[in-house]
Amino acid sequence: MTNSDRRITQWVEQTTFVDTHEHLIEESQRLSGVLDPQLLPCDDWTYLFADYVANDLVVAGMPVEELRSFLGPDLSSDAKYRLVAPYWDRIRHTGYAQALRSTFRGLYGENDLTAESLPRIAERYRETVQPGFYSTILRRANIESCHVNSMQRIYMETEQPALLKQDLSILCFCRCSAADVARVEAETNKKPTTLEEWLDIIDFYFVTYGPRAVAVKCAIAYSRALDFTPVAKERAGRAFLQHVGRVDGHPAGPDDIKALQNFLLRYCIGKAGECGLPVKLHTGYLDGRAVMQLDRVRDNAADVCRLVQDFPDTRFVLMHIGYPYEHEFIALAKHYPNIAIDMCWAWIVSPMASVRFLKQFLLAVPATRIFTFGGDYVAIEPIYGHACMARRGIAQVLSELVAEGWIACEEAPNLIERIMRSNANSFFANR
Numbered sequence: 001m002t003n004s005d006r007r008i009t010q011w012v013e014q015t016t017f018v019d020t021h022e023h024l025i026e027e028s029q030r031l032s033g034v035l036d037p038q039l040l041p042c043d044d045w046t047y048l049f050a051d052y053v054a055n056d057l058v059v060a061g062m063p064v065e066e067l068r069s070f071l072g073p074d075l076s077s078d079a080k081y082r083l084v085a086p087y088w089d090r091i092r093h094t095g096y097a098q099a100l101r102s103t104f105r106g107l108y109g110e111n112d113l114t115a116e117s118l119p120r121i122a123e124r125y126r127e128t129v130q131p132g133f134y135s136t137i138l139r140r141a142n143i144e145s146c147h148v149n150s151m152q153r154i155y156m157e158t159e160q161p162a163l164l165k166q167d168l169s170i171l172c173f174c175r176c177s178a179a180d181v182a183r184v185e186a187e188t189n190k191k192p193t194t195l196e197e198w199l200d201i202i203d204f205y206f207v208t209y210g211p212r213a214v215a216v217k218c219a220i221a222y223s224r225a226l227d228f229t230p231v232a233k234e235r236a237g238r239a240f241l242q243h244v245g246r247v248d249g250h251p252a253g254p255d256d257i258k259a260l261q262n263f264l265l266r267y268c269i270g271k272a273g274e275c276g277l278p279v280k281l282h283t284g285y286l287d288g289r290a291v292m293q294l295d296r297v298r299d300n301a302a303d304v305c306r307l308v309q310d311f312p313d314t315r316f317v318l319m320h321i322g323y324p325y326e327h328e329f330i331a332l333a334k335h336y337p338n339i340a341i342d343m344c345w346a347w348i349v350s351p352m353a354s355v356r357f358l359k360q361f362l363l364a365v366p367a368t369r370i371f372t373f374g375g376d377y378v379a380i381e382p383i384y385g386h387a388c389m390a391r392r393g394i395a396q397v398l399s400e401l402v403a404e405g406w407i408a409c410e411e412a413p414n415l416i417e418r419i420m421r422s423n424a425n426s427f428f429a430n431r
C-alpha cells in the first residue's frame with residue numbers, strides 16, 4: 001500500500017454514506033419476533049441468509065426443500081448448520097457471502113461461520129436484536145440515513161422517519177395484477193371498477209404521501225420490458241374494464257394489459273413530476289433464481305430512453321447499474337441530464353464489475369450523477385458487511401485512478417464526499 005492508498009482508504013472510512021436503497025421492515029416488527037413467511041420467516045442467525053445468500057446456496061446445489069427448512073422456524077441451530085455447511089464452502093467467495101462474512105466479522109466478532117463459531121453467532125444474533133439496534137448498526141456502518149422501499153406497505157409511515165426515509169412504491173398502481181388491486185383495496189377500502197376510480201386512488205396516494213416521500217420506486221422490470229410507449233386514455237380505460245372491472249366480453253389479453261400498464265406508469269411519472277419526486281426504476285439483473293429472461297434485461301437501457309425523453313423535467317434514478325449491461329448505463333448517464341445511476345445492490349451482485357463500472361463512470365460522467373451505496377436488504381444486519389465491501393471498492397477505484405495519473409490525490413476527498421454522501425443529499429434535497 002502506498003501513502004496515497006492509505007490516505008484514500010482513510011478518507012473513505014471516515015465519510016458517511018447516504019444509503020439510497022433498502023427494504024427494511026420496521027424495527028418494531030423485528031423486535032416483536034412475529035414471523036411473516038415473506039419478510040421474517042424465522043428469527044435466528046439463518047434469517048441473515050434469507051436475502052440473496054439463499055439464492056447462491058440453491059444455485060450451488062442445495063435442494064429447495066432443505067433451504068426452506070434452513071430458513072424456517074422449526075429446526076435447531078445445529079441442524080440448520082448441518083444443512084448449510086456443504087454449500088457454504090462452495091459460495092463463500094461470492095459477493096453475497098462475502099457481505100455476510102464481513103457482517104459476522106464486524107458485528108459479531110467472528111471471522112467465519114464454522115461448527116465452532118456457530119453457538120456464538122447464534123447468541124450474538126439474539127443479543128443484537130434489541131430496541132435501538134437499527135440506529136446502532138447504521139452508526140457502526142457509518143451510514144447517516146437510508147431510503148426504504150417498504151415491502152409491507154405502498155408507503156410506510158415509519159416509526160423512525162429521520163433515519164428511514166420512505167419511497168412511495170408505484171408498482172401496484174402500474175402493474176395492476178389481481179394481487180396488486182387486492183392490496184390497494186386492502187389499504188384503502190376502495191374497490192375500483194373503472195380507470196377513473198383507479199386514477200383517483202393513485203392521486204390519493206400522491207396527495208397523502210407525496211410530500212413526505214423521498215422518491216417513487218418501481219420494480220416493474222421484474223415482469224416486463226421497460227418500453228412504455230404512450231397510450232390513449234380511452235384505450236387504457238377499455239383495458240382496465242376488461243382486466244380489473246371484469247366486464248362481460250373477451251378478457252384482457254397481453255396487449256391490453258401492456259397498454260394499460262404503459263398508460264399507468266406514464267400517469268404515475270407525471271404525478272411524480274408534479275410532486276418533484278425522482279423516479280427510481282429497477283434495471284438489470286433480477287433477484288431470485290431460474291426466472292430471469294436475459295433478453296428483456298438486456299434491453300432495459302435502450303427501452304428506457306423513450307421515457308426519459310418524454311419526461312425531460314422528471315429525474316430518473318436507474319438502479320443496480322443495469323448489471324450485466326452496466327456500460328450502457330454509463331452512456332445513458334453521460335447523455336441525459338435527467339438520469340442518475342444508483343450502485344445499490346451492485347457491490348454484492350458483482351464486486352469486480354462494480355469496481356470497473358465506477359472507475360469508468362468517474363472519467364466519463366459528471367460526478368454528481370452517481371450514488372454509490374444501497375444495501376437492498378430486508379434485514380438490517382447485512383447492510384454493515386455490504387457497506388464495508390462498497391467502501392473497499394470505492395477506495396480501490398480512487399487509488400487506481402490516482403496511481404494511474406487520472407486524478408490527483410488532493411482531488412480525492414471532494415470526489416469521495418460527493419459520491420458517498422452529498423450527491424444523494426442534494427439530489428433528494430427537499431426531502
Ligand SMILES: [Zn+2]
Nearest residue numbers: 021022023376
Ligand atoms: Zn431492492
